[in-house]
Amino acid sequence: MTRQNISVLCPDAVVIGGGPAGLMAAERLLAAGVSVALYDAMPSVGRKFLLAGVGGMNITKAEASDRFNSHYYEAQNALGPMLQAFDANALRDWVHQLGIDTFVGSSGKVFPTEMKAAPLLRAWLQRLKQAGLQLFTRHQWLGWQGANLVFDSPKGRTSVKPKVVVLALGGASWSRLGSTGVWQPWLAEQQVGIEPLKPANCGFTRPWTEQFTAAGCPIKAVAGWVKDTDSRSPIRGELLLTQDGIEGSLVYRFSAQLREQLLRSGKATLYLDLLPDRSLQDVLAVFKQAPKGKTLSRLLSSKLGFSAAKRQLLFECVEKSQWAKPLLMAAHIKRLAVELEAMRPMDEAISCAGGVRFSALDKNLMLTAMPGVFCAGEMLDWEAPTGGYLLTACFATGRWAGDGAARYIEH
Numbered sequence: 001m002t003r004q005n006i007s008v009l010c011p012d013a014v015v016i017g018g019g020p021a022g023l024m025a026a027e028r029l030l031a032a033g034v035s036v037a038l039y040d041a042m043p044s045v046g047r048k049f050l051l052a053g054v055g056g057m058n059i060t061k062a063e064a065s066d067r068f069n070s071h072y073y074e075a076q077n078a079l080g081p082m083l084q085a086f087d088a089n090a091l092r093d094w095v096h097q098l099g100i101d102t103f104v105g106s107s108g109k110v111f112p113t114e115m116k117a118a119p120l121l122r123a124w125l126q127r128l129k130q131a132g133l134q135l136f137t138r139h140q141w142l143g144w145q146g147a148n149l150v151f152d153s154p155k156g157r158t159s160v161k162p163k164v165v166v167l168a169l170g171g172a173s174w175s176r177l178g179s180t181g182v183w184q185p186w187l188a189e190q191q192v193g194i195e196p197l198k199p200a201n202c203g204f205t206r207p208w209t210e211q212f213t214a215a216g217c218p219i220k221a222v223a224g225w226v227k228d229t230d231s232r233s234p235i236r237g238e239l240l241l242t243q244d245g246i247e248g249s250l251v252y253r254f255s256a257q258l259r260e261q262l263l264r265s266g267k268a269t270l271y272l273d274l275l276p277d278r279s280l281q282d283v284l285a286v287f288k289q290a291p292k293g294k295t296l297s298r299l300l301s302s303k304l305g306f307s308a309a310k311r312q313l314l315f316e317c318v319e320k321s322q323w324a325k326p327l328l329m330a331a332h333i334k335r336l337a338v339e340l341e342a343m344r345p346m347d348e349a350i351s352c353a354g355g356v357r358f359s360a361l362d363k364n365l366m367l368t369a370m371p372g373v374f375c376a377g378e379m380l381d382w383e384a385p386t387g388g389y390l391l392t393a394c395f396a397t398g399r400w401a402g403d404g405a406a407r408y409i410e411h
């Protein structure tokens, strides 16, 4: 098919990116009576959102706002007003209004009752279309040509010049779902300050020995910390051993600190307490009372409840010369240093750190270098651990940018 330039009716507002942030921005613009067209490069919207629903979509976290906000590290002040305007309770109410029930899990994590994202996305898209949303999928935004937004579509090149634009293009992980980070140089060319995208909530690599056979096995009921100063308040959780390293929720919890250690010194260490419910003395007593001839492996599994994978992790991280020394082994069990060599690639990460700096945005999330252009979602420079914090900030910033864009049109 020959590519041709085609033109479409121009709405007042264009949202680019149909993830949770972009859809939420569109919803607020429509609610303010603004005509909205939403463009997405993929054949359907919300693909990463749907993926988030595959293992049970953790949409937010029920906890006090101070504690909640602290999970956004340095960005907590910038995000504060947005999270206050659309907090975990407001987000739950919003989900309920779509006819989807939620429940709070044991650790405060909030899930849709069916655990999936698809019913929620279906109901939301239906409501948005009823409100007048014009949806253009398979429209890849190519940047600006003068003041026009240019898109590539199966029918050719399209350009539009709306009054306002909300960019909600996501980060750069799982690029096959649509977010590729392609926007970074285009915004940089417009003098927009951008912190380079980096993997967040990612796995890390470390070489295992040839004897290692525990890839794919979980390590449950452990506690972790990164800096020695944090050893008094380790965080409990579980991780997964992979072919070439570790991943999983406890690893993601520390991924920002581990990433910074790696970038600073080329190496990083995650410390694990493999038996957080037993004291060092307790573990030592088990070793001392062991009947003669009982191997360490058998002792670990029969008296200390170690799984085969937990045993392998211990042996992989401790020099063989120390295996026969009960005092040292007890200390390693309570403070195992898991040395890490590198981050897994960005494309495998759950989310990204870096993005459009808050200093490049006004208080409405509009780019100061580009009046009328707003940004929202994961493409902003914040990061957070998994646990519902990612989606909450995407929704809250999308809502904030949508409201800001609607007010900008009114002026």
Ligand SMILES: Cc1cc2nc3c(=O)[nH]c(=O)nc-3n(C[C@H](O)[C@H](O)[C@H](O)COP(=O)(O)OP(=O)(O)OC[C@H]3O[C@@H](n4cnc5c(N)ncnc54)[C@H](O)[C@@H]3O)c2cc1C
Binding pocket: 016, 017, 018, 019, 020, 021, 022, 039, 040, 041, 042, 045, 046, 047, 048, 049, 051, 052, 053, 056, 057, 058, 059, 060, 139, 140, 141, 142, 168, 169, 170, 171, 173, 174, 177, 178, 179, 180, 181, 182, 349, 350, 351, 376, 377, 378, 379, 386, 387, 388, 389, 390, 391, 392, 394
């Ligand atoms: C495996 C996995 C599990 C997750 N689980 C959870 C979870 O349980 N809880 C949680 O809080 N978070 C979770 N997340 C994170 C969460 O899904 C993301 O943070 C969130 O989807 C980001 O929303 P967004 O709207 O900013 O961007 P995205 O959802 O990435 O959407 C961006 C959209 O922009 C479009 N786009 C990009 N570039 C262009 C372009 N040039 N032209 C046109 N369109 C473009 C893309 O096609 C995409 O549809 C998970 C992520 C992954 C990968």
